[in-house]
Amino acid sequence: MTARRALELGPRYLLLALALVLFLFPIYWMAVLSLDAPQTPFGLPPKLWPDWEFNNFASAWKAVPWGRYFLNTVFIAAMYTLLVCATSVLAGYAFASMSFPGKALIFACVLGMYMVPQEVTLVPNYVILAKLTWLNSFQAQIVPLGASIFGIFLMRQFFLTLPKDLWEAAQLDGVGHLRFLLLIGLPLARPALVTVALFHLVAAWNSFLWPLIVTSDDSVRPIQVGLSSFAAADSTQPVLLAAGAVMTTLPILVLFLVAQKQLVGGIAATGIRG
Amino acid sequence: MEPLSSVSDRSLLRTAARSGPGRSAVAAGWQGYAFLTPALFILVAFLLIPTIWVFGISLFKWDFIGDPEFLGLRNFVRLLTEDELFRKAVFQTLYFVVGTVPTGMALSLLLAVLLNARLPGRGLFRALLFSPYVMPVIATTVIWQWIFNPDYGVMNALLNAFQIPGVGWVRSADWIMPAIIIYSLWHFTGYNTVIFLAGLANIPPELEEAAHVDGAGAWSTFWKVTWPLLSPTTYFVLFISMIGSFKVFVQVYQFTLGTGGPDRAAETIGFYLYQEAFQHFRAGYASAISVIFFLIIVVVTGAQMRFASRWVFYR
Structure with a gap:
């Protein structure tokens, strides 16, 4: 590396390193707290090195039905992600590659609905779910959220990049849309589909507001609602709460670190065209 | 994307050709709707209809159970x-938007510009800066509540290190909103950084080099060349951050443990709506809040779109 280049990169690295410390400190501190001795979690100046008290995790695990919450969350997240992927692929393909009357108008309406915050529909959706007798169930946490405008948009953007002659050749050969999509479009769309899947997997793992409202029982509650009520209990010791926070964060953080290229790259790709 | 030549799709097509007859345009049109049906069914049933219906419920007094009583526009x-x-909640929401959107955009643009170079370890930096965004808001808020603890929190310790007296943060009506704003900046700045980075990567380097050759410094090259070319991305980030900030809920809920904070100082529109609907069971009144909330979002987005045509530069 030449001196000039080092001079150029040095300040960049310094600023980026500073930003990184600020961004990662809370995550580090969460880990430290979760391993502190129960009597002395806090102090001034703050303790930056743990006591390696791994018992915290065992005690936290016993305090609330985490196993149940984890199973619920995994099941909900898996079903939700599958549903979102299916609806996004079909609709994204239709908007990108099929022609039918009213397509542009329907697409504009779908994008327009992106403006509606979830909060606005909470009351009517709660009533709809009550009428379906779906309150406090798994399907209440899967079906109403099963179509994602972001997912449809991302899949459409991808299918738009498929060369037209590919479909024309298929059409000449008499292949219908569904077969074309399943045999050719979908394998090619794998990177985009993985992005949609990861994005919604993360969203499902972290979802809070909707399950908070539509569930009332531990048997169907997901992990974030469980953590929130664990945090609200007066008897919860800080170190155990930190251990709970680590437990609910670790799976998604590991998933992210393994798949960050697809997730981050895919999100970058939507931004370009936005 | 991979080119097709490597795959045996062509022969696949030929095989498929022999088995099926060609489809008419009418059939294709019908198929389009069929493909859209699953997504549209869910969007209509759980997004469009509720959005319209909420206007109806807002005209009643209703506790979710008994008979609704018609109130007209009294709600x-x-x-x-x-x-x-409610006035307070609107004000706090605007406070949150003003506190997070411009600062968040400036911060993420700065980080993106810093990262937009042939930098060893660039991918790692990008991933680590993004990581707070994938972490659950509840779990991370738990940690940040301790960071903002007035007595033993890291934030006040840091301020004291610079000879600045600490403040009450989560226990103070004046400082709980800044605390939530700082937390939110931490949470979503990495996301915006990634989008800005993608926008910067999309600008042909020749343009910036040409400006450089013409004797423009880094500063004026940024403002005269990069900034205008980046404007579609900037607009996109503005759009999603505005909507995201108006909707703020989970961090308010968890920071205040479902109360709205000292003196209700962290009450936002989304949170007030939640309280009215699901803590006090006033479905009609909460729906009226929803309607106003929706109208605010529509007006803000509409104004943004109108305004955008003046400064967004499309190549």
Whole structure:
């Protein structure tokens, strides 16, 4: 590396390193707290090195039905992600590659609905779910959220990049849309589909507001609602709460670190065209 | 994307060709709707219909269970003229938007510009800066509540290190909103950084080099060349951050443990709506809040779109 280049990169690295410390400190501190001795979690100046008290995790695990919450969350997240992927692929393909009357108008309406915050529909959706007798169930946490405008948009953007002659050749050969999509479009769309899947997997793992409202029982509650009520209990010791926070964060953080290229790259790709 | 030549799709097509007859345009049109049906069914049933229906419910007094009582526009009259708490919630929401959107955009643009170079370890930096965004808001808020603890929190310790007296943060009506704003910046700045980075990567380097050759410094090259070319991305980030900030809920809920904070100082529109609907079971009144909330979002987005045509530069 030449001196000039080092001079150029040095300040960049310094600023980026500073930003990184600020961004990662809370995550580090969460880990430290979760391993502190129960009597002395806090102090001034703050303790930056743990006591390696791994018992915290065992005690936290016993305090609330985490196993149940984890199973619920995994099941909900898996079903939700599958549903979102299916609806996004079909609709994204239709908007990108099929022609039918009213397509542009329907697409504009779908994008327009992106403006509606979830909060606005909470009351009517709660009533709809009550009428379906779906309150406090798994399907209440899967079906109403099963179509994602972001997912449809991302899949459409991808299918738009498929060369037209590919479909024309298929059409000449008499292949219908569904077969074309399943045999050719979908394998090619794998990177985009993985992005949609990861994005919604993360969203499902972290979802809070909707399950908070539509569930009332531990048997169907997901992990974030469980953590929130664990945090609200007066008897919860800080170190155990930190251990709970680590437990609910670790799976998604590991998933992210393994798949960050697809997730981050895919999100970058939507931004370009936005 | 991989080119097709490597795959045996062509032969696949030929095989498929022999088995099926060609489809007419009418059939293709019908198929389009069929493909859209699953997504549209869910969007209509759980997004469009509720959005329209909420206008209807807002005209009633209703506790979710008994018979609704028709009030006409009285919910709205009360909301807009008498309800101090709603006024406060609107103000706090605007406070949150103003506190997070411009600062968040400036911060993420700065980080993106810093990362936009042939930098060893660039991918790692990008991933680590992004990581707070994938972490659950509840779990991370738990940690940040301790960071903002007035007695033993890291934030006040840091301030004291610079000879600045600490403040009450989560226990103070004046400082709980800044605390939530700082937390939110931490949470979503990495996301915006990634989008800005993608926008910067999309600008042909020749343009910046040409400006450089013409004797423009880094500063003026950024403002005269990069900034205008980046404007579609900037607009996109502005759009999603505005909507995201108006909707703020989970961090308010968890920071205040479902109370709205000391003196309800962290009450936002989304949170007030939640409280009215699901803590006090006032479905009609909460729906009126939803309607006003929706109208605010529509007006803000509309204004943004109108304004955008003046400064967004499309190549």
